[in-house]
Amino acid sequence: MKKQYLLLIVAAGLLTFFSACKNETVYKTLIITGQNNHNWKASSPVLKQILDETGLFSAVIMNTPDKGGNMKTFDPDFSKYKLVVVDYNGDSWSEKTNTAFVEFVKNGGGVVFYHAANNSFPAWKEYNEMTGLGGWGDRNQKDGPYVYYKNNKLVTDTSAGTGGSHGKRREYLVSTRIIDHPITRGLPVRWLHGTDELYSQLRGPAKNMQILATAFADSAAGGGTMRDEPMLMTITFGKGRIFHTAMGHADEGGGPAMQCVGFITTLQRGAEWAVTGDVTQKVPWDFPSAAGVVLRPDFKEMTLEEAFANISSYDITKSTKNLSCIQNKIHSLAGDEQGLLKLEKMMVKVLVAKETTVDAKKLLLRELSWMGSDYSVPAIKDLVSNAELKDEAEFALTRLKK
Template sequence: MKKRYSLLLLLAGFFLLQSCQENRAYRALIVTGQSNHNWQASATILKTILDQTKLFSTDIAQTPKEKGDMSNFHPNFSKYSIVVMDYNGDSWPEATKTAFLEYVKNGGGVVIYHEADNSFPDWKEYNEIIGLGGWNHRSEKDGPYVYYSKNQLVIDTVKGSAGSHGPQHEYLVRARKADHPILKGLPVAWMHGKDELYSTLRGPAKNMEILATAYADTAKRGTGRDEPMLMTITYGKGRIFHTAMGHVGKDATHPATECVGFIVTLQRGAEWAACGNVTQTIPIDFPNVAGSVSRPEYKEVTLTEDLDKIAAYTIDKSTKYLTDLQARIRQVSGNPAALLDLEKQMVSILKETGATVEGKKLILKELAWMGSDYCIPAVQELLKNDELKDAATFTLERMKGPRKI
């Protein structure tokens, strides 16, 4: 099985080396150090997610602890394309606040992550940057509630406190601006990993667009409204991407940030905040309404992994690697050269003595419609195998084209 990938691995290693040497387009600064969440874990997670894009090289700026001496906290914001706020804590020195505002006004990008929209309740400009916030005594004095109800945007000035959520659960995120560069090409709805569902946020909501919402089910102590989950805001020349998702607590696992929906929208939102555009392609494992998809260790599933798993498939196992392969086929189906590359790797599974019968059947089913002459000898060979004869016949028959009537 190893032979199949030796060249591939070599190539991958080469590209890896190259990408480490290449200059990444943007520098990102994660500001962290205080919060009511597990910032020690979340800052590393955010860095991992951003660095993975190969677009960002990410630094972390850590404030002093709660009630510590802030006077020396002066990150040089202007060196960065985006500042990622992973912070909910003490006020910054006036000079730092001013520098941050200047940075944004002059076109600096900002990513507001989860509890960062709890921070700085009394800093007027910061609240304009986040658009909507919650907790820390926010109320009608800070702006209206903003949400969707029955597919209509609602701006509600009624009195009341800001910020709430029920128990963590998986929920459906629904695009409201599917054509925005951050969401373009993604499913219009997807299942998000187990997370808090921030609700009843309120704020100035100036120059703000809601990109996606989630329905806060009353059965989960929710509001019965479609609450904003992803937002963009402009402040001066600066672009802000705000995700209300991604809770990281003290638990050993973090399903909210391991969710591919969270990861990918953060990566795309960060790029948009940096340059106003998104160049990243949609990964094949992006979730949809059928269920959430998790990336343990934040690694994107590779073609090699998909093929390995298919080669070891037995009928009690997950078919998600086949679904991935189908999506990869779809991505290149209009490109004969790329399709042939994929076909060659699929055929190598047919030839492997170690690959399972059921795994080979999965491959045969796909080759039946997308295979070229290249695969025919390998498929014909399987006609000799009693367990695979039917599946190989199916493939060869279908490849001949529709029957005449």
């Protein structure tokens, strides 16, 4: 008995030790919400999940008092955090909290402003310098210029008018304007975003701001300015780095704007950049392109194991997402012969399985035709006698020169 206790204590000690080590590389993150003209109860847990999913962040959600409540009770200790995510649009914080937040950023704290956070605090000068651009809250020419792209040229427009608008919600194409920024590096330069509000006519101080990506607000798609409106921005304030995403209007459970892999990935990358000035995350295989919107209803990246589990029941009426996941794996193993052989074995296992559909086998045969080795050949030869798979099997064998 004693021995077992000792083991337990040692195990518990080790566990604490390892989790302490792990915590050193995890950025403590504070998500501020509690008031918003948007569904903050839906968005804030999704933001937490998206950030925590990377393994880089450990986020806590802190709610302010309700509207009209005593804001003095909202007094976060920002110094405990590396990153603050603002999902808030409501009553002014206390002077003390405002000052603490400004100090936090000035001293190098990272910030993410999310969607309607740029509606907040129109009268708070430093806050608007941190967001760069904002909308609504009676913002107009006094708050700074409109900033947008027109005919591929950056425009700073000081004309009079209210700040902030959006047409009907829609899917829209996001165009990257700075393709070599750590946040956008390696991402497709054009990608379709899940149905969202397309924030337009934002205006503000726009100091120390870079526009990473824009979206064209097409009037034909349900109202729009016919300008390329800023969607993703970076701002520096003192020593602090700020990532501002105007995207991600939340429905219950997040909805397509938050489930969009483009939104998720840019948020994750923007958050890392805000903390460290660099991005170490890989571009996920399911990042969307101009070809179409890609959603993650559970906010998780599909794993190779899931793709293999799903593909065996593929038929031609279904999504080819599982195949894309496997193709991406083949691609990422380029030059790694052992890794490729391991993957090939997984593919052949599904290929020969009785329960695997003919359509799935056809997909696998096409891939094996070029990435396969001698290992695949006997299994493929067995399929030549199958009338439904003869063409694909011969296609593969011809290419494999067998």
